Amino acid sequence: MLDSAFRQWLDANAEAIDQGQCDPHLVLAQIARSRLLRIGIDYELGGSGGQVGDAVEAIAAIASHSVAAAFVCWGQRAFIEYLLQSPNQALRERLLPDLLCGELAGATGLSNAMKYLSGIEALQIRGRPEDTGWTLEGRLHWVTNLRKSGFVVAAAIEHEEGGSPFIMAIPSTSPGLERSEDLQLMGLQSSNTAALAFDQVALGREWLLHENAREFLPSVRPAFLGLQCGLAIGLARRALDEVQWHLQGQASFLEEARQVLGERLENTVRELKHGLMDGRFIKQPAALFKLRITLAESAADAVQMELQASGGKAYLTAYGEGFARRWRESAFVPIVTPSLVQLRAELHRQAAAA
Numbered sequence: 001m002l003d004s005a006f007r008q009w010l011d012a013n014a015e016a017i018d019q020g021q022c023d024p025h026l027v028l029a030q031i032a033r034s035r036l037l038r039i040g041i042d043y044e045l046g047g048s049g050g051q052v053g054d055a056v057e058a059i060a061a062i063a064s065h066s067v068a069a070a071f072v073c074w075g076q077r078a079f080i081e082y083l084l085q086s087p088n089q090a091l092r093e094r095l096l097p098d099l100l101c102g103e104l105a106g107a108t109g110l111s112n113a114m115k116y117l118s119g120i121e122a123l124q125i126r127g128r129p130e131d132t133g134w135t136l137e138g139r140l141h142w143v144t145n146l147r148k149s150g151f152v153v154a155a156a157i158e159h160e161e162g163g164s165p166f167i168m169a170i171p172s173t174s175p176g177l178e179r180s181e182d183l184q185l186m187g188l189q190s191s192n193t194a195a196l197a198f199d200q201v202a203l204g205r206e207w208l209l210h211e212n213a214r215e216f217l218p219s220v221r222p223a224f225l226g227l228q229c230g231l232a233i234g235l236a237r238r239a240l241d242e243v244q245w246h247l248q249g250q251a252s253f254l255e256e257a258r259q260v261l262g263e264r265l266e267n268t269v270r271e272l273k274h275g276l277m278d279g280r281f282i283k284q285p286a287a288l289f290k291l292r293i294t295l296a297e298s299a300a301d302a303v304q305m306e307l308q309a310s311g312g313k314a315y316l317t318a319y320g321e322g323f324a325r326r327w328r329e330s331a332f333v334p335i336v337t338p339s340l341v342q343l344r345a346e347l348h349r350q351a352a353a354a
Contacts, residue, residue: 001061006034010065017068018325020182020189024072025147027190031062031073032102037080045084045092046100052081052223053273056230063234064241067329068188070234071336074227075145075191079106081223082154082167085216086209091169095152105147105192106154109140110217111337113156113167114224117217118338118346123165125198127157133204136170140196142337146172146179147192156213165213168203176201187328222281225288225338229272232295232333236265239302239326246309254309261305265298286350289343296333296340303330 002010009030016022031037040055041047055077063070080099083092098104115121125138136157143153151172158165170177180195210216243258272291275281281288303326306314313319334340 001036001058002065003034006030007065010062010069014066014069015321015325017066017190018187018328022190024190024192025149027069027072028076028102028105028145028147031069031076032100036062036073037077037100037102040077041080041084041100046097051273052226052276056226056233056269056273056276059227059230060234060237063231064238065234067231067235067326067332068191070231071188072145072191074230075108076102076106078108078110078224078227079145079152079154081227082108082110082169082209082220085220085223086167088206088208088210091206091209095169105145105149105151107143107145107151108224109143109153109155109170109196110167110220110224111142112140113213113217114221114338115342116156116165117214117221118342119349120338120342120346123156123158123213125155125157126160127166127168128160129163130202133202133207134168136168136176136198136201136203138198142183142193143196144191144193146194146196148179151192153196154209156217164211166211167209167213167216169207169209170198170201170203171207174201174203186331187325188332218282218285221285222276222279222288225292226272226276226281228336229292229295231329231336232292232299233265233269235326235329235333236261236295236299236302239299239306239330240265242306242323242326243302243309246306254305257305261298261301265295265302268294268298286347289338289347292338293340293343299333300330303327 013022036058038048039058040050040052059070059073062073099106112124116123127134127136153170176199178197183193240262247255314323
């Protein structure tokens with residue numbers, strides 16, 4: 001799925017991207033140049049056709065070389081998905097071309113909203129109605145793909161006067177919107193991940209993605225989480241490939257374990273794609289939560305198996321640089337919102353209420 005030039009660029013820059021030594025602007029530019037952002041989007045909208053499941057595979061293909069780059073792709077593609085599902089056609093027509101070619105960075109900003117949807121967290125931005133729109137106040141603590149040269153971020157807004165929460169697209173040029181310095185992360189540093197503060201940010205109705213967050217969020221949650229699953233899928237596949245390379249065809253209990261884990265992984269991927277295609281996850285989010293948990297666990301198991309297959313070499317700097325990065329990446333997969341703890345808590349709550 002990746003062209004050879006992009007694959008070679010990722011392999012040459014994976015460590016630099018992870019450690020923040022690569023210009024984040026280049027990451028999105030390379031992803032856009034590969035045309036992977038267009039997968040799963042209709043031709044008439046500038047896409048290359050296919051389904052959301054194909055976009056999951058595109059993110060997984062990137063993640064097998066760099067989870068940090070895949071994380072950027074997820075943020076961009078998720079925002080594009082919000083536009084595709086928004087009734088605001090004028091906004092879609094205005095922003096989509098620049099998003100697809102990487103001229104404009106799109107940030108999801110809806111992690112807080114997804115936790116709100118499950119009753120885990122209150123919305124962090126409030127909107128006061130004005131004659132032509134709203135004035136926004138609040139903060140988003142962790143948002144990816146906030147490119148310093150320009151971005152647009154989606155956010156769920158609590159109606160200050162008691163109306164339904166709504167979804168806005170907020171451009172980085174908005175007066176009163178302040179981006180923090182990049183967060184200091186253990187890895188995934190060239191991902192333009194920062195916090196946003198909203199201080200009397202005035203926006204007109206032309207930036208409205210949807211007037212009812214409780215209606216919009218369940219409809220986009222399958223794509224939000226499904227695309228996110230691409231991170232775990234790609235990481236798990238790469239680690240299992242590394243296991244196979246280390247074993248070099250030798251008979252070993254690890255080879256049998258690799259095959260079992262590989263089958264579990266691909267069965268879960270097929271189930272994810274089927275659910276995204278037939279729409280069942282809109283009404284059955286618990287089924288999607290369980291798949292997300294299984295895929296995250298598969299990634300962790302695969303990286304642990306890579307360690308066992310490589311032995312002491314994995315702990316030597318000269319040999320284990322790629323493994324060390326994948327280990328850090330595997331530690332990120334369970335905590336990206338919604339975290340596995342949050343998903344399990346929601347599943348427990350649903351089971352108790354049944």
